[in-house]
Structure formats: C-alpha cells, structure tokens
Amino acid sequence: MAAKTLTIDGKMVGAHEDQTILEAARDAGIKIPTLCHLEGLSDLGACRLCLVEVKGSNRLQPACAIKVAEGMEVQTHSERLQKYRRMILELLFAERNHVCAVCVSNGHCELQNLAIELGMDHVRFDYRFSGFDVDITHNRYGLDHNRCILCTRCVRVCNEVEGAHTWDVAGRGADARVITDLKQPWGEADSCTACGKCVMACPTGALFYKGSTVAEMERDRTRLEFIVTAREKKQWIV
C-alpha cells in the first residue's frame, strides 16, 4: 500500500493512499467536526460540516469523502470554515424542534456537543417549528422526526451492517423524512429485525429506546464498531 505525504494545518502527515482526509487528520490528532460520518459506514458528504480548504481547489472539499493525495495542503479550521460550520448548525437547530431541555438525548447528543464545541450559542434564523409525528409503534424503539437531521446514518447502518434495509428517505427538501419499509409505521415494518443498530447510530434524540426520559438516551457505539470490525477484518477480539 503506497504512502502519501500531505500537510494538514501546516503539519506534515503521512497517510495510506486509500485513506480520506478525515482519517489522515484523525490519525494526526486533528479533529474535524462531522455529523453524517460514522466509522464503518459508507460516506456521502451530506452534512457539510467536515468541509476543508484544499490548496489549488476553489471549492471546499468534504474531508470524509475525499482521499488523500501526494503534496496536498489542507486547512481544516480557518475562520471562514468555522463560520460556515456554525451557520450549518444554526440551520439545523432552526429546521426542526430542538428543545434540548426536554430531549431524551440532552447531554449525550452529537448535534448539541458540536454546537458547544463550535461556539454556536444562539440561532439567528427564525425557527420553522416542524409539526411532524412521533412514531412509537415499534415495541422497543421510538422515532421523533422533529429531532431528525436527515444524516441517514440509520439508513446506512440498517442496510450496510444489519442487511435489513428497513430505512429510506421519502419526500424532498424541507419535507424529506426517514421512513420504515414503504412508509408504514415502524411497528408494522416487517423487514425490521429489532436489532437496534439504527438507534445506536443516531447522532441526535430522533431515535430512542422506549421508556427513556429526558437525558437518559445514551448510545453504545463501541458495540457498533465491534460488529463492523468483525465483518470487515474477521476479528472477534475487542
């Protein structure tokens, strides 16, 4: 496997040729914010939080989806990028109803953590107050569309790791929503094996274990990584 040398934030970094900028940065101890990326799943570059500046390119590049190249010069935390990232978070908070104080994920939410980390302390856009349904027809899990950020981690984990492909996205633009099977209630979606992987993968309070109340929804992502390592590397040792 050929090695590539690049600079990230002025630091010389060595990486394998099939690594993404995000992976190379992580190995070098540089943290790039992400939301739609989840270790072990395919990447689609949807949340745009991981955008970085690559010298010689006039477009910003999603670090999760772009492979490293020899001599690449990457900036991950310029003032402009941080400003864009904060604005993306503001848009997410304004799009649906994120009332953290009454949310199952309060304190364990990736969206909330990023807002704190990036200093997004208020939302300048008018809230859209989405009035979507909450689906609690499944006997173990629940789905609140009003907290969903459409990262599609649930869609990908269910398809790529569990192999059930229960989830999909229906509708477009502001009306887009995740659905189970052919848009029937989750409890009636026959393809669901009730494995719980989607609940473990969800970054927000949109998917939750039934019975959890405010701030109780903690996720065990190490279990997810364990399954992926087992499948990809045929290693069952943790």
Add this chain to the structure above:
Amino acid sequence: MDESCGKCIPCRAGTVQMHHLLTKILDGKATLKDLQKLEELCDMVKNTSLCGLGQTAPNPVLSTLRFFRHEYLELLRPESAPAPVKSATTPEVSTHA
C-alpha cells in the same frame, strides 16, 4: 421551494431560510440585520452545498443585491434603514455589508 432534494443541509434548510428572509423583506418587516443575514447565508449556501443546485440557488439573490441594493434598502423597516439611501451606481459585493 420544491427543488432541493434535501440531501445536504445548506441547500435543504438554507434555501428555506433565504425564502423566508426575502418574504420578510418584501412584507416590509425586515431590518438591516436581516439583510446582512441574507447575504451571509447566500455566501454560505453557495460555497458549501453538495451539488450545482445549492451552489447556484443564491445567485439571483446575490446579483439583485449587487445591482438593485437600493430597492432592498427601501423595503427595510424605516427605523432600521441607513439614513441617506445609497444610489445603485456603485455595486457592492462585500458579504459583510
């Protein structure tokens, strides 16, 4: 606003907010702050969207802001408009206004 597919956030949520801000301006309810917000938002949606739709959606707003800025300013709430309204002869592109 039925064009965005909804995959990336800047286009999905950004175009909705752009439309909302433009409506606010047309209704005479906007302030100079809203206008600045609109410009910042357009710049962000243009530069961060995943595909050509989001990357070009702000263009009509940006070019009307550039060439017909006085018309936007005239529509702002009276107390928030800058005193002598500037003429349109000097196109301005600054995103920070």
